[in-house]
Amino acid sequence: MDRLDLLREAARKVLDSGQVEGVLALRADHGGTVPHLFHPGDDLSDLALWPKFPLPRTVDMLLSSHPEARLGIVVRGCDERGLIEMAKRHQVDLARLTLIGLACTAEEVAYCPCTRPYPNEIAVGEAVEGVEHVLAAEQARLSLAERMAFWRRQFAKCFKCYGCRNVCPQCFCEQCTLEDDLWVERGVLAPPFPSFHLIRALHTVGKCIGCHECELSCPADIPLTILYTLLRQDAQEMFGYEPGASLEDKPPLVVAGVT
Amino acid sequence: MSEDFEPRIIGFLCNWCSYAGADAAGTSRLPYPPNIRIVRVMCSGRVSPELVLRTFREGADGVLVLGCHIGDCHYTDGNHRTAKRIPILRKLLSYVGIEPERLRLEWVSSSEAQRFAQVVSEFTETVRRLGPLELKGGA
Numbered sequence A: 001m002d003r004l005d006l007l008r009e010a011a012r013k014v015l016d017s018g019q020v021e022g023v024l025a026l027r028a029d030h031g032g033t034v035p036h037l038f039h040p041g042d043d044l045s046d047l048a049l050w051p052k053f054p055l056p057r058t059v060d061m062l063l064s065s066h067p068e069a070r071l072g073i074v075v076r077g078c079d080e081r082g083l084i085e086m087a088k089r090h091q092v093d094l095a096r097l098t099l100i101g102l103a104c105t106a107e108e109v110a111y112c113p114c115t116r117p118y119p120n121e122i123a124v125g126e127a128v129e130g131v132e133h134v135l136a137a138e139q140a141r142l143s144l145a146e147r148m149a150f151w152r153r154q155f156a157k158c159f160k161c162y163g164c165r166n167v168c169p170q171c172f173c174e175q176c177t178l179e180d181d182l183w184v185e186r187g188v189l190a191p192p193f194p195s196f197h198l199i200r201a202l203h204t205v206g207k208c209i210g211c212h213e214c215e216l217s218c219p220a221d222i223p224l225t226i227l228y229t230l231l232r233q234d235a236q237e238m239f240g241y242e243p244g245a246s247l248e249d250k251p252p253l254v255v256a257g258v259t
Numbered sequence B: 001m002s003e004d005f006e007p008r009i010i011g012f013l014c015n016w017c018s019y020a021g022a023d024a025a026g027t028s029r030l031p032y033p034p035n036i037r038i039v040r041v042m043c044s045g046r047v048s049p050e051l052v053l054r055t056f057r058e059g060a061d062g063v064l065v066l067g068c069h070i071g072d073c074h075y076t077d078g079n080h081r082t083a084k085r086i087p088i089l090r091k092l093l094s095y096v097g098i099e100p101e102r103l104r105l106e107w108v109s110s111s112e113a114q115r116f117a118q119v120v121s122e123f124t125e126t127v128r129r130l131g132p133l134e135l136k137g138g139a
């Protein structure tokens, strides 16, 4: 059986267990994929794997609108880490979820460089090694002037579609700083350097679990995850914090205590 | 960089320690460079990264954040946040090509007038050496 069949089988098992109202997964749609809630008894032949899409916020929405429901959800490593960070901030109740862990393939990992491309518990697939973010590592070798020139050029392409924020499983604030006129002027394109992008980058600290969805969805092809990856490495070094690693670790920037 | 460049420096000083320290420097007639313009905040924890970025955008060449020593914050742990945010922000500034030395965090108590004057003098010289920060223009 191939990986997709195994995933369908795993989803079927959870659906048949009687423990859940449905399983959130991806469904093939017009050559792409969309989040879909499969119900017990549903035909699973259009349950799909790729292209990946983050499901944590969709499941959050479903759990909120159906306060009694228990759901299954297919999680890749990044989805699981995302759920853990969300749970810490009281966005999802993990007790109401049954996770179906999916390990990414080496091919998939090449598409979105990830240091830990598998969840804690793997139901389908086999763990492959993570890879470093090559572009982020290369940045370190640039001079300050080269970095400024590079990011000015990149940020100048932004037309503030807010896609990076909207797709991010870690962006769930009710009021977004990126929409606050005081910090990011409305109606100004591109956002004046270095407002929008540095604010967003800072807000990923202690949260960004490296799913790369922001960059994948950016219509202007801005390599956003370079900055987020560098900051994630810094937070690891400075505070020993790794987003999504455990439910117990407290996000460093919002709790008291200095190291 | 022109010889007579006078850096524009904004200092965010917490009300309870550092502002009092600056005040003490004034009453003791300790000399320090006039480049700093002081903004009093209730706690160094009030100085959000957004505020620092905006200050740079408004034309500051350097931003100095001064607060109570760890353990002395009037709000117990406001400065714990500052102690973590500012170093991260300095990293990020460097990633987009802004010298992290343009942003500095120090703890200055109300009795440290001398230290206040020294920090401001040192920081002003650091920023003077770096030259003006050009954020506007260019694509």
Ligand code: SF4
Binding pocket: A164, A167, A168, A169, A170, A171, A204, A207, A208, A209, A210, A211, A212, A213, A214, A215, A225, A228
């Ligand atoms: S990689 Fe992008 S979309 Fe994913 S968590 Fe980090 S900031 Fe959010």
Ligand code: SF4
Binding pocket: A157, A158, A159, A160, A161, A162, A163, A164, A165, A214, A217, A218, A219, A220, A221, A222
């Ligand atoms: S997705 Fe890209 S273009 Fe859209 S707001 Fe984010 S950075 Fe700008």
Ligand code: FES
Binding pocket: B014, B015, B016, B017, B018, B042, B043, B044, B045, B067, B068, B072, B073, B074, B075, B078, B079
């Ligand atoms: S009151 Fe001085 S740093 Fe908080």
